[in-house]
Amino acid sequence: MSLDYQTFLAILAMAAATALTRVSGAFLLRFLTIGPQAREALDAIPPAVLMAVIAPTALATGWAETIACAVTALAALRLPLLACVVIGVLSVVALRAVGL
Template sequence: MTMDPYNLTLILLVTLATFAMRAVGAVVMARVELGPISSAAFEAMPVAVLTAVIAPAVLTQGWPEAIAGGVAVLVGLRAPTAVVIVVAMATVAAMRHLLG
């Protein structure tokens, strides 16, 4: 059982930041009404963050990642999450083997 002070500090900070999001929603945002523009901005956050993670990871690393990303999106239109994850990993592994 190893514990590193650096890792423990960062784990604590991630825990606090995540809890703060849940708590702010329950304590503050449940009491205020957002206007149409700020609520549209808030609602767009998940898709904005997810796309900002996915697009560079898929489109700036090389062909195996780009192909696997495209295949995962197509499969994901029909298949459940677990299938998408497995297909993404299997495709990138196969493409790295073939192209790398």
């Protein structure tokens, strides 16, 4: 397998942009005071992103995926994002194992 020089540079540039975005956000938040309404809005972002990612799967695939998406959506109401992802993956695996 060979890696093209331009492809390698593009991957490095995307990695740098991702890292800088994350670091700059954490750095800038040190200088801002966030009120309770803004905090609630920021806390709502991870479940919203999760739903945006899994909604196409729920609508375009089989029953196992659709049920797992519903289970994940319910979990997202109370649990952190990583826990919801784990629950969603395990739900798909279990539902596929039983033949749905």
